[in-house]
Amino acid sequence: MNDDDERLIALLQDAGTRDRAEPASLALSARILADFDAALARRWSVSRLVDAVWPGAPAWKPAFALGLSLVIGLGVGALLPVYGAPDETSIASDASPGLDFGGDLR
Amino acid sequence: MASDPDGELVARVGAGDRAAARLLVARHVDKLLALARRMLGDGAEAEDAVQDTFLKLWTHAARWQPGGAKFETWLFRVAINACYDRLRKRGTVSLDEAPESPDPGLSPERALQNVELSKSIQAALDALPPRQRVAILLCHYEGRGNADAAEILGIGVEAVESLLSRGRRALRASLGHLRED
Numbered sequence: 464m465n466d467d468d469e470r471l472i473a474l475l476q477d478a479g480t481r482d483r484a485e486p487a488s489l490a491l492s493a494r495i496l497a498d499f500d501a502a503l504a505r506r507w508s509v510s511r512l513v514d515a516v517w518p519g520a521p522a523w524k525p526a527f528a529l530g531l532s533l534v535i536g537l538g539v540g541a542l543l544p545v546y547g548a549p550d551e552t553s554i555a556s557d558a559s560p561g562l563d564f565g566g567d568l569r
Numbered sequence: 570m571a572s573d574p575d576g577e578l579v580a581r582v583g584a585g586d587r588a589a590a591r592l593l594v595a596r597h598v599d600k601l602l603a604l605a606r607r608m609l610g611d612g613a614e615a616e617d618a619v620q621d622t623f624l625k626l627w628t629h630a631a632r633w634q635p636g637g638a639k640f641e642t643w644l645f646r647v648a649i650n651a652c653y654d655r656l657r658k659r660g661t662v663s664l665d666e667a668p669e670s671p672d673p674g675l676s677p678e679r680a681l682q683n684v685e686l687s688k689s690i691q692a693a694l695d696a697l698p699p700r701q702r703v704a705i706l707l708c709h710y711e712g713r714g715n716a717d718a719a720e721i722l723g724i725g726v727e728a729v730e731s732l733l734s735r736g737r738r739a740l741r742a743s744l745g746h747l748r749e750d
Contacts, residue, residue, distance in 0.1 A: 467741050472709045474744070478690050479710035482603035491602070491616050492594055495623045499582075499590045502627040506585070 575640040583630040601648045608652040618651040645721045693743035701736035
């Protein structure tokens with residue numbers, strides 16, 4: 464390293480020292496800690512849900528069980544024939560049913 | 570290997586300890602913000618990058634494994650990646666490509682004043698390709714060793730030395746008007 468490099472590095476070190484002496488705003492610290500609170504609240508709500516579904520199990524177990532049941536359900540739904548579908552040979556009638564009571568209703 | 574000075578705090582953060590979170594923020598936020606400001610040249614964007622960095626910490630702290638990388642190394646790596654993401658979103662530069670040259674119009678008299686000096690340094694840094702810029706910032710501005718910077722950047726020490734050498738050459742050219750005759 465030559466003299467120019469050393470002068471340059473001294474310049475950068477001085478700039479770094481000056482910059483770091485300027486503290487982050489309180490607003491930024493507050494935003495960061497608000498993110499911490501939100502992340503914590505999310506984590507607790509997920510862990511409560513997991514605990515309700517499968518007490519004491521690590522989070523991946525209920526998630527895996529849920530995913531597996533979803534895959535099985537979708538597979539069964541897609542592959543099995545549909546029972547109770549409308550009979551295609553039946554004839555739908557658009558005509559209104561006859562209401563001839565054979566006389567004057569008055 | 571020396572124990573990680575932040576290890577215990579990170580474990581407490583992982584367990585949901587707000588006081589530990591506040592201490593970690595107080596310990597690292599100024600350094601990260603100074604680096605992000607110099608990386609991005611924009612105070613508001615730098616604050617967003619630092620906020621994103623800590624958000625990543627809050628979501629990963631519970632899974633933090635002591636004995637791996639030093640926490641501060643990990644934190645700086647996350648912050649630098651957050652800065653890279655923002656530079657990419659600007660859509661003007663790739664990480665290895667230099668943007669346009671800095672404004673050479675500053676007179677030596679004005680540049681010697683502190684604020685102007687800072688602006689000159691920022692302009693010169695902005696003109697560097699981001700990888701050279703971050704290597705210069707970690708080693709010469711933050712005062713980290715080359716091995717430490719290599720670990721943060723995930724590259725070899727020789728690669729850091731090469732980035733530093735090219736970066737210094739470009740900075741010497743950009744800041745030549747500050748040199749004493």
